[in-house]
Every structure is written in structure tokens, then in C-alpha cells.
Amino acid sequence: MPGGIMDKLSDPQFILEHNILTVLLRRGLAYSTQLGEIVMLIRKSAVAIFRRPLDLALIVRQMEEVGYNSIPVVLITSLFTGMVFALNSYEGFHRFGAESLTGTVVGLAITRELAPVLTSLMVAGRAASAMAAEIGTMKVTEQIDALHTLATDPVKYLVVPRVLAGLVMVPILTAAADFVGIIGGYLVSVKLLGANPYVYVNATKSFIENWDIIGGLIKAAVFGFLLGIVGCYKGLTTEGGAEGVGKSTTGAVVIASMCVLIADFFLTKILLD
Amino acid sequence: MSSNGALIRIEGLHKSFGPKKVLSGLELDIERGETMVVIGGSGTGKSVLLKHIIGLLKPDGGEVYVDGEAVSALDEKGLNRLRRRFGMLFQGAALFDSMNVEENVGFALTRHSMMSTAEIAERVAGCLEMVGMPGIQKLHPSELSGGMRKRVGLARAIALQPEIILYDEPTTGLDPIMADVINNLIVEMQERLKVTSIAITHDMVSAYKIADRIAMLYQGKIIETGTPDEIRNTSNRVVEQFIKGDSSGYQQGDSR
Numbered sequence: 001m002p003g004g005i006m007d008k009l010s011d012p013q014f015i016l017e018h019n020i021l022t023v024l025l026r027r028g029l030a031y032s033t034q035l036g037e038i039v040m041l042i043r044k045s046a047v048a049i050f051r052r053p054l055d056l057a058l059i060v061r062q063m064e065e066v067g068y069n070s071i072p073v074v075l076i077t078s079l080f081t082g083m084v085f086a087l088n089s090y091e092g093f094h095r096f097g098a099e100s101l102t103g104t105v106v107g108l109a110i111t112r113e114l115a116p117v118l119t120s121l122m123v124a125g126r127a128a129s130a131m132a133a134e135i136g137t138m139k140v141t142e143q144i145d146a147l148h149t150l151a152t153d154p155v156k157y158l159v160v161p162r163v164l165a166g167l168v169m170v171p172i173l174t175a176a177a178d179f180v181g182i183i184g185g186y187l188v189s190v191k192l193l194g195a196n197p198y199v200y201v202n203a204t205k206s207f208i209e210n211w212d213i214i215g216g217l218i219k220a221a222v223f224g225f226l227l228g229i230v231g232c233y234k235g236l237t238t239e240g241g242a243e244g245v246g247k248s249t250t251g252a253v254v255i256a257s258m259c260v261l262i263a264d265f266f267l268t269k270i271l272l273d
Numbered sequence: 274m275s276s277n278g279a280l281i282r283i284e285g286l287h288k289s290f291g292p293k294k295v296l297s298g299l300e301l302d303i304e305r306g307e308t309m310v311v312i313g314g315s316g317t318g319k320s321v322l323l324k325h326i327i328g329l330l331k332p333d334g335g336e337v338y339v340d341g342e343a344v345s346a347l348d349e350k351g352l353n354r355l356r357r358r359f360g361m362l363f364q365g366a367a368l369f370d371s372m373n374v375e376e377n378v379g380f381a382l383t384r385h386s387m388m389s390t391a392e393i394a395e396r397v398a399g400c401l402e403m404v405g406m407p408g409i410q411k412l413h414p415s416e417l418s419g420g421m422r423k424r425v426g427l428a429r430a431i432a433l434q435p436e437i438i439l440y441d442e443p444t445t446g447l448d449p450i451m452a453d454v455i456n457n458l459i460v461e462m463q464e465r466l467k468v469t470s471i472a473i474t475h476d477m478v479s480a481y482k483i484a485d486r487i488a489m490l491y492q493g494k495i496i497e498t499g500t501p502d503e504i505r506n507t508s509n510r511v512v513e514q515f516i517k518g519d520s521s522g523y524q525q526g527d528s529r
């Protein structure tokens with residue numbers, strides 16, 4: 001379309017299509033369409049899980065990819081989160097002489113909130129992006145079409161193993177993050193700030209219930225499922241060559257992270273009731 | 274509903290992507306055992322046509338019948354049954370990057386046949402031999418040249434011993450020698466396996482070499498069908514221009 005910016009700004013058609021409201025509305029519509037498609041993909045994969053053959057080897061490979069390969073980044077994240085959290089809380093409680101609560105607060109925050117959410121965000125950055133990139137590349141090079149022509153359902157072959165891997169591995173990673181995060185809090189409080197180790201351990205042990213930990217793991221399972229679905233969805237809907245793969249990859253991280261944080265609110269609400 | 278003789282019958286096929294009309298009432302019959310080559314400029318909808326035949330795309334209107342069976346009416350299960358009668362060679366070969374040549378060629382056999390591992394290995398070796406690439410089972414797609422990839426793609430397409438083979442631009446992007454190797458392979462498949470083939474291309478050398486009949490796709494329709502000789506001596510201006518590669522006054526295929 002020729003013409004400078006001034007020409008465009010005096011064109012009512014252009015104004016109509018490019019004002020902020022129209023753009024927002026269009027974005028909103030695009031997001032809700034995507035949401036609908038994601039729900040459809042969830043339905044399809046739920047059906048496909050129970051269809052034979054069971055691709056055990058594929059599931060194991062994805063578990064390795066999503067779970068095993070994420071161990072270092074998840075543990076480091078959680079160790080330092082526990083340490084920083086202890087540092088801040090100890091300082092805060094010190095103001096009114098309640099340092100002995102540090103162990104409890106660190107433990108609760110880690111198991112209920114920080115470990116599941118941060119683990120999921122790290123896995124979203126590592127694994128959901130990798131899923132979108134791998135499946136997206138397959139899409140733009142017609143490998144997805146090739147799967148269809150070889151009478152193989154891509155949802156069963158590609159999506160199900162990744163979603164199952166997320167569902168199983170993110171809670172396991174979260175359990176490890178719980179442990180390491182609490183250790184980090186202990187190290188900072190006891191070794192660095194000089195808290196009484198007996199009091200600290202006791203405060204952690206006696207005020208943290210099984211349900212705090214289990215609730216966190218349930219959240220992690222839901223997040224793992226969601227980030228798997230989003231990574232696959234972005235991969236399967238990739239259009240437009242290598243550039244499209246790049247867009248899907250970043251899109252997968254953004255949407256998966258948003259899904260995790262939004263789902264976190266609702267799950268926490270449900271689990272607290 | 275009918276299939277009087279023709280193995281594949283395409284009736285009034287319509288397909289648009291958004292505002293863009295790609296196919297508009299395309300009609301074509303493919304007889305059992307023949308090699309039909311559809312020619313046309315790039316972006317005219319040749320790949321879209323192939324994808325309708327094997328049920329990868331659903332038509333907006335019209336229908337593809339294979340053996341009298343309406344493809345767009347099939348459910349997932351029916352489609353998978355139908356697709357086992359087809360082999361397809363994709364333009365970029367579409368080999369699975371995550372697998373070696375043997376796993377690629379044996380993919381459908383591993384998933385859909387009762388064959389033992391040893392039987393599959395033997396069949397894979399046979400298919401690779403047939404395309405002139407024996408002994409490369411353990412190589413990965415990234416280690417293969419364009420021509421080698423196409424040949425492995427062909428080996429994968431014939432592994433389930435299909436009745437119908439679809440070729441999407443089998444010679445595009447290859448040097449003339451390699452293109453000739455592929456052309457010879459397609460002719461050989463025809464003679465040895467007695468398959469029905471549909472190839473789409475804009476390479477006239479290839480079309481003349483492999484075709485029993487040639488059809489020209491232009492502005493969403495088949496505008497002429499004939500034997501290679503008939504096409505060579507066509508009186509249709511558009512076809513004549515295309516086969517001679519004359520660009521003067523030529524309208525790009527997509528109708529606006």
C-alpha cells in the first residue's frame with residue numbers, strides 16, 4: 001500500500017482497522033480461538049491415550065527430555081530461591097523478634113507455591129519451547145503430513161508422550177525442588193545467619209503438613225500437563241517456515257507461563273477450600 | 274458416487290484459504306494403472322490437489338472418490354485404512370529427522386504390520402535396493418543430499434506396497450542428472466509394481482518422460498488433459514505457453 005503515514009491517518013478505513021480498541025478486540029478474539037483449539041487438543045489427546053499401541057519408548061524418551069534433563073536448572077533455581085527467601089524472611093521476622101518462624105514460612109512458601117510454580121516456569125522455558133520447536137519444524141517440513149499419510153495420528157504419536165511426560169515429571173521435579181529449597185533455607189538461616197538448628201528444623205517439621213506438600217505436587221501435575229499441551233499446540237499450529245518456528249517457540253514459552261500462573265490462582269483457591 | 278472405470282475420480286473440487294480461491298471446480302479422472310502428471314505454475318494449487326486426494330485437506334465443495342469411496346466422508350479410522358493403499362513422496366521428502374534411514378523406511382511396517390523385526394529389516398533393505406540406495410540404513414537424514422533424501426522418501430512410500438503413489442514435485446531442486454535418475458525410478462516403479470501414480474510438477478522434461486497422460490491446472494481448474502503427444506501439439510494458448518516456458522502475457526495461476 002503506497003502513501004506516507006499522513007495519508008494513512010486521514011483514511012477512515014485505516015483508522016477503523018488500526019485503532020487500539022479494534023486491535024485489542026482482534027487480539028482477544030485470537031486468544032479465545034486459541035483457547036478453544038487447545039481445549040480440543042486436550043480432548044483429542046485424552047481419547048488418544050487409551051488407543052493402542054502404547055508408545056512406551058516414546059514416553060520414556062520424553063520423560064528423559066522433560067524430567068531428567070531439567071534436573072540441574074530446577075535444583076539450582078530452587079536452592080537459590082530457598083536461600084533468598086530465608087534471607088528476606090529472617091530479616092523481616094528479626095524486626096519483631098520472631099526469627100524462629102523462618103523455618104515454617106520458608107517451608108510453607110516453598111512447598112505450596114515456589115517449588116511448583118518456579119519448577120513449571122523453568123520447564124516451560126526449557127521443554128515447552130523445545131516441543132514447539134521440534135513439532136513446529138516437523139510441521140513446516142511436511143513431516144506431520146507424512147505421519148498422517150503413514151496412517152499415524154500425530155496427536156497419539158507426538159502429543160500424548162509429551163503431555164504424559166509433563167504430567168508425571170513436573171511433580172517429581174517439584175518434590176526434588178521442595179527438598180533442595182528447604183535445605184537452601186536451612187543453610188542460610190543456620191550457617192549464615194546463626195539461627196538455632198534445632199529450633200529451625202522443629203519449626204519446619206511440626207508446622208508443615210503432608211497436605212501442603214501434596215497440594216503443591218497436585219498443582220505441579222496440572223502445570224506439567226498444561227505446558228505439555230501448550231508446547232505441542234504451538235508446534236502443531238506453526239506456519240511459515242523457519243521464521244514461523246521461531247515465533248511458535250517464543251509463543252509457547254509465553255503462553256505456557258501465563259497458563260501456569262493463571263491456573264495457579266484457581267488451583268490454590270480450590271485447594272484452600 | 275460412481276467410479277466407472279476410474280480409480281480416482283475428482284468431481285467439482287473447490288478449496289479456498291481465507292479469501293484466496295485455490296481450486297474452483299476441478300475435475301479429473303485417473304485410471305487404474307496409469308501415471309497421471311498434473312502440470313501448472315508454482316502456487317497454482319498442485320500440492321493442495323494432492324493433499325485432497327489423500328485426505329490431508331477437506332474440500333469446501335466437491336469430492337474425491339477413490340474406488341467409489343468419498344474421501345471427505347471418511348472418519349479417522351476410514352482415512353487410515355485408505356491411506357495404507359497410498360504412498361506419498363513429499364516435495365522435501367519429509368523424512369523424520371529424529372530417525373535413521375532404516376527407521377524412516379520401516380516406520381509404517383513397525384507400526385501397522387505384524388511383521389517381525391527381521392522381516393521388516395529385509396523389506397527395508399529391499400526397498401532401499403529398489404531406489405538404488407542399498408546399505409545406507411544407519412545414516413541420518415541430515416547426512417543425505419537432496420536426491421538421496423528423495424530416494425529414501427520413495428523407499429518409505431513403497432514400503433507398505435501401496436497401489437497408488439503420489440509424487441509432489443519429484444524432480445524440483447535436483448540437478449538434471451539426479452532428476453533423470455528419479456524419473457527413471459518413477460517409470461521403473463510403474464513397470465515393476467504395477468501401481469497407479471499421480472505426479473505434480475512444473476518440469477516438462479520430467480512430465481514427458483513419466484506420464485501416460487498429462488493434465489494442466491490453471492486458475493483452479495484442469496483446462497486440458499491428453500497424452501504427452503497431444504499436449505505437445507496442443508492448440509490451447511495457455512498450455513502452449515506453459516510448456517514452452519514463454520512468459521509473455523502469462524497470468525499467474527491464482528484467480529483473483
Ligand SMILES: Nc1ncnc2c1ncn2[C@@H]1O[C@H](COP(=O)(O)OP(=O)(O)O)[C@@H](O)[C@H]1O
Nearest residue numbers: 290295313314315316317318319320321322527
Ligand atoms: N494450509 C494452507 N493455508 C493457507 N494457504 C495455503 C495452504 N496450503 C496452500 N496454500 C496456498 O494455496 C496456494 C497453492 O499452494 P500449493 O498447492 O502449495 O501450490 P503448488 O502448485 O506450488 O504446489 C498457494 O497460494 C498457497 O499459499
Ligand SMILES: [Mg+2]
Nearest residue numbers: 319320364442
Ligand atoms: Mg507444491
